[in-house]
Amino acid sequence: MPPIHTIPGRWRARCALTGVLAAVAVLCGMLPAGARTGLNWLTLPSLPTARYDVASAAAPCPRGQTGSCLYAVGGYNNGNLATVESYNRSSNTWSLLPHLPSARSSLGAAAAPCPDGLSGTCLYALGGSGGSRSVNFFNPAVNSWGSTTSLTTGRAAFGTASAPCPTGQTGTCVYVFGGIGTTVLASAEVFNPVTRSWTTLSPLSAPRYNLGAASAPCPPGQTGTCVYAVGGSDDNNHVVGTVEAYNPVTRSWSKVASLPTPREGLGVAATGCPPGQQGVCLYTTGGANETDVVDTAESYHPASGLWTSLPSLPAPRGYAGAAALPCPPGSTGNCVYFAGGYRDGGPAATLEALDPPVTTGR
Template identity: 30%
Template sequence: MLFPYTIRFALIAVACLTLPTLAHAHMAWLSTDDDGHVVLWFGESPNDRTYHMPESIAKIELQSNGSGIETESVKNDSLVGIRSTKPAPASAEVAGRVTYGLYHGTKLTYHVEHLPQSDPSKWPVDARAQTPLQSVIRSLPEGGIRVTILHHEKPAKDLEVKLYCEEGHEEGAAKTDIAGMVTFTASQVEPGLNAIVVGMTDPDAKGTLDGEDYGSTTDYLTATFRIPGEVRGEIPSNTTSRDDASNPQRPEMDDAIGASVVPSNLPELPEELTSFGAAVSGQSLYVYGGHTGNAHSYSTQEQSNRFWCLDLSAGEQAAWQKRATGPSLQGLALVAHGDRIIRIGGFTAVNAAGETHDLRSQNLVAAYHPATNTWTDLPSLPEPRSSLDAAVLGDTVYVFGGWKLDGQSDDSQWHTTAWSLDLSDDTSEWQSLAQPPFQRRAISVAAHEGKLYVIGGMNSQGKTTTRVDIYDPSSNAWTQGPSLPGSGMSGFGSSSFATGGRLYVSTLDGRVHQLGEDGASWRTIAKCNPARFFHRMLPIADDELLMIGGANMEIGKFKQIDRIKLSGH
């Protein structure tokens, strides 16, 4: 998966993609709780407070009124992070900064600020001395705010400032002017906790940290503040007033299902992969292509054209075997139809490592025949497409979502079409379906009870979503299903499949959800630790699924294969 980004912005994602908005990376966030204690956490948004806290971030030194704040570690159901041992003064700004370490050759530093004053007119108007990156936030008479970004106490021009509400939605974005200022209106700020996020990179800064050299520095600033008034209610899971985050509520675990995620005892993948294709046919697990390189780096050397097969019937004695290769691809779909494996779309990097990215979506479709270890071409997609997904229902494969990457251009064409192909008829051609009511990529698609579920992803405005759309082939019509639990980011790079008459989805936050029997809501039945996305989840029985590969933003790529054991399904 790919998103273009400027030199000033780079996201902390150890996966084969660059996310388009700063709050969709993991950031350090600072606030105060109901008792006035300072709390700091590391998450995707102001609402994501239970993600793993890196040791380096936990060492941050916080100050208020020039005095240090004593903190202790906290790990409970509502907060994983640090908390001050005593309430902090409610009249002074709380701030701190900490170096995370080196990340792919850049020194990464987080800056955090919090305005605890309940009255915005009491916010401080003076900048802090000897502070590399900071904000000064002022309330406006008409109800909005004006934000000034200072770099070494001087106005920082042309930096993008993003505004988020407590639930994690982006409410606005603007670039600083020559005075380092941006303005957000009263309609953009919300009652309750708000946050601004800024990132900047100095590509010429060089030095040494802990004995290792770095060639650039990257700094991120989050600043939180509260707006008085009645906090707006959360969006119920069965509504869609926001496409970018349909249900920000934190999922509650349903222990009645009795599901668990355990090691599979199968051999690890032969290489680290994300954005690959995978399918199960009979007793064989197949894996094709994928991204093998560092985050944000794409080249011919960092894409796989390898096709792997694992005999599941051999259990712990199984070994990966290389089968007939094909084009180098990632962001493709791989599905099973009988004993054949069908490969659909994806994109190919044609540039060498270190060169300008030249990425091209493909319209290639092919079928693999295990008996002869050969690929044969099927009718090509009507247009090149990657970051798509597909599912088979009966003898027909359905393709949804995705976009067209076209060489070195930053402009990508988001597809508005969906297609089907009859795999039982050698003379068949792709047939267009009713136009989807969305443009999304990084989705997952599953066939369930005669319908196709298109789950989550990112829309053409760069917003992630938990939205679920359902296509009914019998009526050639679309309806909207219940949104996934969790924040909008939860639906990005998910994997879904039906087994045992039930539909399951594995999401970026590590949770596994089951669609209710009535199809009206989801139940959270298990949690994978660590979480992963751009992985594959495939059934091997009515009560078992495999969780294969993928990546975690904090840890990186996975080779391991886990097993999801279901009971009471």
């Protein structure tokens, strides 16, 4: 691997920061390697378009298909992309969809109720390269894009996830936090599709960019669903293992056990836990340390506050999209999908899925 400045998320994010202006692993609570039993990585059909700094989410399949699909939105390959593709796990095939209204990378994606009084679930594409404030939504029922209220703060390389709205609001909201705007950000905001409005939230404990995010059960001592902000790099460009959970009920952040392997540009998703644990766990895959992309995979068990070491990716990869949805034919339960990314000095088209055994769902 060439020197660190060629790792895309770090170099391009630093350039953005400069233009406008080794982390310690915490191994406490790490479960033994024996916890790996029963999980394996599946290699699936490659993305039609290789890219990194791509956003992914699980959402209803586009018109003419049924079930849930994996979406790959935007990204970078010799320039910012407007490309949107979906993977149908039932047919094990990819579909090319209408392009984003504007090409961008380092954006966020999440599934939530459609805005503007539309019924059903939409795929949201938020922010991105250049500190974009754009918020677009793809309506699978009609296979078309629309626009809605812009981000309060333009940002790229941030965390985003859908979860229950904060106290005082109802339904499912889209959370956005951290990233890079005119500087590295700690700020957080939430979008309510019903009111089409953004609300400012309490900030992260410190600015971070290239972090991962997902919603999962809250950590020990709390109830309900929380939004997790995982890893990333700080405003000194140091990779960190910090993990914080935002509780929509208390409208506050709390720190939980740090990543055993600090990294940025990692994929994060939530689904059934690995063997020996019950409930829903947070899965972290790939990413980069201070010098290179990595093949690391780990899971966090909110009920116990423990991290588990998982089977490594078949090859190191970072800055990819991640989401959880039903496994492809031949496997049962939900899988954690890891799409595209950066490897071997350039963009990747790889799609792989971690297949945990079936456990209790949410």
